[in-house]
Amino acid sequence: xxxxxxxxxxxxxxxxxxxxxxxxxxxxxxxxxxxxxxxxxxxxxxxxxxxxxxxxxxxxxxxxxxxxxxxxxxxxxxxxxxxxxxxxxxxxxxxxxxxxxxxxxxxxxxxxxxxxx
Amino acid sequence: xxxxxxxxxxxxxxxxxxxxxxxxxxxxxxxxxxxxxxxxxxxxxxxxxxxxxxxxxxxxxxxxxxxxxxxxxxxxxxxxxxxxxxxxxxxxxxxxxxxxxxxxxxxxxxxxxxxxxxxxxxxxxxxxxxxxxxxxxxxxxxxxxxxxxxxxxxxxxxxxxxxxxxxxxxxxxxxxxxxxxxxxxxxxxxxxxxxxxxxxxxxxxxxxxxxxxxxxxxxxxxxxxxxxxxxxxxxxxxxxxxxxxxxxxxxxxxxxxxxxxxxxxxxxxxxxxxxxxxxxxxxxxxxxxxxxxxxxxxxxxxxxxxxxxxxxxxxxxxxxxxxxxxxxxxxxxxxxxxxxxxxxxxxxxxxxxxxxxxxxxxxxxxxxxxxxxxxxxxxxxxxxxxxxxxxxxxxxxxxxxxxxxxxxxxxxxxxxxxxxxxxxxxxxxxxxxxxxxxxxxxxxxxxxxxxxxxxxxxxxxxxxxxxxxxxxxxxxxxxxxxxxxxxxxxxxxxxxxxxxxxxxxxxxxxxxxxxxxxxxxxxxxx
Numbered sequence: 157x158x159x160x161x162x163x164x165x166x167x168x169x170x171x172x173x174x175x176x177x178x179x180x181x182x183x184x185x186x187x188x189x190x191x192x193x194x195x196x197x198x199x200x201x202x203x204x205x206x207x208x209x210x211x212x213x214x215x216x217x218x219x220x221x222x223x224x225x226x227x228x229x230x231x232x233x234x235x236x237x238x239x240x241x242x243x244x245x246x247x248x249x250x251x252x253x254x255x256x257x258x259x260x261x262x263x264x265x266x267x268x269x270x271x272x273x
Numbered sequence: 274x275x276x277x278x279x280x281x282x283x284x285x286x287x288x289x290x291x292x293x294x295x296x297x298x299x300x301x302x303x304x305x306x307x308x309x310x311x312x313x314x315x316x317x318x319x320x321x322x323x324x325x326x327x328x329x330x331x332x333x334x335x336x337x338x339x340x341x342x343x344x345x346x347x348x349x350x351x352x353x354x355x356x357x358x359x360x361x362x363x364x365x366x367x368x369x370x371x372x373x374x375x376x377x378x379x380x381x382x383x384x385x386x387x388x389x390x391x392x393x394x395x396x397x398x399x400x401x402x403x404x405x406x407x408x409x410x411x412x413x414x415x416x417x418x419x420x421x422x423x424x425x426x427x428x429x430x431x432x433x434x435x436x437x438x439x440x441x442x443x444x445x446x447x448x449x450x451x452x453x454x455x456x457x458x459x460x461x462x463x464x465x466x467x468x469x470x471x472x473x474x475x476x477x478x479x480x481x482x483x484x485x486x487x488x489x490x491x492x493x494x495x496x497x498x499x500x501x502x503x504x505x506x507x508x509x510x511x512x513x514x515x516x517x518x519x520x521x522x523x524x525x526x527x528x529x530x531x532x533x534x535x536x537x538x539x540x541x542x543x544x545x546x547x548x549x550x551x552x553x554x555x556x557x558x559x560x561x562x563x564x565x566x567x568x569x570x571x572x573x574x575x576x577x578x579x580x581x582x583x584x585x586x587x588x589x590x591x592x593x594x595x596x597x598x599x600x601x602x603x604x605x606x607x608x609x610x611x612x613x614x615x616x617x618x619x620x621x622x623x624x625x626x627x628x629x630x631x632x633x634x635x636x637x638x639x640x641x642x643x644x645x646x647x648x649x650x651x652x653x654x655x656x657x658x659x660x661x662x663x664x665x666x667x668x669x670x671x672x673x674x675x676x677x678x679x680x681x682x683x684x685x686x687x688x689x690x691x692x693x694x695x696x697x698x699x700x701x702x703x704x705x706x707x708x709x710x711x712x713x714x715x716x717x718x719x720x721x722x723x724x725x726x727x728x729x730x731x732x733x734x735x736x737x738x739x740x741x742x743x744x745x746x747x748x749x750x751x752x753x754x755x756x757x758x759x760x761x762x763x764x765x766x767x768x769x770x771x772x773x774x775x776x777x778x779x780x781x782x783x784x785x786x787x788x789x790x791x792x793x794x795x796x797x798x799x
Contacts, residue, residue, distance in 0.1 A: 171604060172519050182607060224719055228553050238549025242614050249617040269545060272516040272557040273403045273491040
């Protein structure tokens with residue numbers, strides 16, 4: 157048994173049309189646990205690893221996204237091709253991609269590429 | 274005369290009218306240029322030349338100065354005068370100094386920058402919402418050569434944003450229409466038309482003569498092709514896109530080092546190694562586009578191009594300095610409207626620009642790389658059975674004529690017509706008596722699991738309203754007859770067909786067919 161995990165507050169933003177999947181809202185204030193929970197074979201939950209972008213994506217799909225068209229956001233367990241993920245205005249490729257551990261106050265931006273011209 | 278030849282005649286009339294306008298403009302410019310000429314000649318006369326007896330010094334020369342000294346001085350003076358009429362005395366023509374003066378006096382450009390622009394050749398691929406403003410500013414700025422690639426013809430629905438084209442030139446090829454505008458804007462620029470689509474087979478030979486490329490196209494397939502070609506040929510690429518109220522821009526392959534050199538700028542494939550699923554790609558035709566939004570992005574492409582072409586080597590470094598790669602995001606209805614995102618550098622395993630690159634000039638030239646296949650194609654929606662679909666003509670009969678089978682009088686109220694276009698489109702025009710249930714409301718609704726339908730509460734009022742009239746057949750209509758099929762399927766999943774007792778189907782070809790076959794006055798906005 158452990159106490160409630162610590163919570164962290166972050167902002168999540170959608171752009172390039174992705175906001176249409178999230179109630180047509182660009183900015184979302186999201187509160188998530190700082191650590192994931194681990195359950196052992198005796199059903200005891202302990203504090204697991206820190207919450208990553210991967211966990212955030214799952215959380216957004218389960219808790220924030222109302223639209224059932226999940227495949228327009230995630231594909232094969234990760235953000236679908238054609239979406240850039242930016243952590244504090246920097247390409248997530250420079251920050252460890254979906255293994256990036258989220259910190260209090262982080263700003264995560266999901267941008268869908270546009271093709272019109 | 275049939276429809277096509279009538280159309281051709283109309284087209285030719287428009288083109289003749291447009292060319293006549295252009296001819297008038299050229300004649301006016303010629304007259305203007307000719308009226309300048311005597312003025313210039315007069316100015317040349319005013320330049321210092323030796324005129325005997327006109328001043329005291331001349332008097333000395335004529336009367337009191339030794340002849341050899343006088344000849345020497347005269348020789349110097351005459352040399353000066355010869356020099357002043359040499360054509361290459363100044364690197365730009367008088368007209369060019371006047372035309373480019375406002376940018377010439379800026380330290381960012383200066384004479385050297387202007388000469389770099391004059392010696393530069395730029396290729397714009399796509400002469401639409403991005404390409405038109407980009408071309409205007411680059412031709413205005415005085416690039417030496419500008420190539421234009423496009424296969425399309427001007428349509429009326431282009432004119433709100435594609436500012437080089439005109440009402441009179443609807444039906445003309447976009448490249449030719451752009452040539453007319455750009456030629457009159459700045460006759461100093463050499464314009465090179467490339468009428469037709471850029472294909473893997475033509476890409477290398479088309480792009481090779483140019484110094485820098487602007488991607489102003491509108492499909493993922495063309496974006497990958499252009500990026501790959503620029504990497505293979507070592508050309509910087511200014512890439513932009515826009516949709517609805519958003520725009521994005523990146524300067525790629527900048528600096529354009531050879532594949533395998535990780536100090537070169539990232540290419541399109543480094544940023545987007547995999548293409549997006551085709552069903553996630555929305556075109557301006559489907560999603561809409563605000564003119565100034567795409568205009569801003571095209572103007573910014575011209576700006577970045579000017580910056581790349583005129584950049585100077587940084588002190589102590591031979592190679593011109595380059596900004597770290599960024600993605601510029603524009604969003605017209607957020608504050609601030611612009612933000613810049615730091616991008617990754619070249620990807621170590623990039624298929625185009627890494628040491629492990631698999632994309633080669635040979636593969637491109639041979640046509641073995643299928644970019645359209647790579648990016649995928651959305652299959653046309655066609656999953657309803659013929660019994661679930663009705664043609665626009667038959668639906669019209671049902672509304673307006675006596676039913677030949679049942680003998681029932683036509684009645685708009687004996688069925689429900691559901692229009693699933695978004696509200697804003699529904700408000701532009703709709704079939705009388707139709708109810709609007711936007712596609713996004715329907716597709717966003719969770720479908721109850723089988724065997725639990727009896728306990729599922731209808732969490733949308735429109736669902737319960739449809740349930741309240743279980744006897745009326747439901748006809749679903751959308752723009753083209755794709756979304757309507759999805760909705761028919763969904764309504765049945767929601768159990769609204771009462772286990773098959775109520776007919777639910779859609780109108781084939783949607784409102785496009787309705788307009789073509791039944792109601793020519795219906796607004797044509799697509």
